[in-house]
Amino acid sequence: MQTWVLYIFLLVIVILFFGRKQRMDQLEQRLIKNERIVRLIANRLGIDQDIVMELDTDLFELPQQNKTIKPLKQANEREEDLHELLQNKKRERINRQKVIDLELLELLQHGKKIEAIKRARQRYDFGLKEAKDHVEHLERKFL
Numbered sequence: 001m002q003t004w005v006l007y008i009f010l011l012v013i014v015i016l017f018f019g020r021k022q023r024m025d026q027l028e029q030r031l032i033k034n035e036r037i038v039r040l041i042a043n044r045l046g047i048d049q050d051i052v053m054e055l056d057t058d059l060f061e062l063p064q065q066n067k068t069i070k071p072l073k074q075a076n077e078r079e080e081d082l083h084e085l086l087q088n089k090k091r092e093r094i095n096r097q098k099v100i101d102l103e104l105l106e107l108l109q110h111g112k113k114i115e116a117i118k119r120a121r122q123r124y125d126f127g128l129k130e131a132k133d134h135v136e137h138l139e140r141k142f143l
Contacts, residue, residue: 100124101138108139 100123107116113135120131 104135104138105142108135108143113139 100120104116104120107113107119116135116138117128117131120126120134121128124131124134126134
């Protein structure tokens with residue numbers, strides 16, 4: 001009789017363990033899906049992936065540091081800080097792009113269109129068509 005109780009007890013523990021593992025796997029899949037959605041939205045809004053990763057890290061570090069998310073009044077300040085950070089990152093990206101575009105324009109002025117396309121592919125991680133279109137756009141707009 002006692003062995004049957006022990007077997008039933010072990011069976012219940014095994015079932016609970018696998019049920020919990022399955023639930024954890026489902027939650028992990030949902031988390032991965034939500035991360036993809038956040039990255040797609042950030043990409044659509046033109047937010048650098050670095051910023052998204054920084055925010056991601058900040059949010060994961062909160063529970064480890066026994067901190068909580070700020071109340072609404074302070075959250076508005078954080079939102080303003082985030083907005084300022086995004087604007088600064090955007091300005092930096094635009095300035096980098098201007099420097100690269102000046103470099104491409106210089107190559108175009110010397111008649112080195114193919115070299116400009118190669119440089120655009122290298123600097124912007126463009127495909128061949130995207131780089132060619134970008135260089136031709138610069139050529140039409142500024143030359």
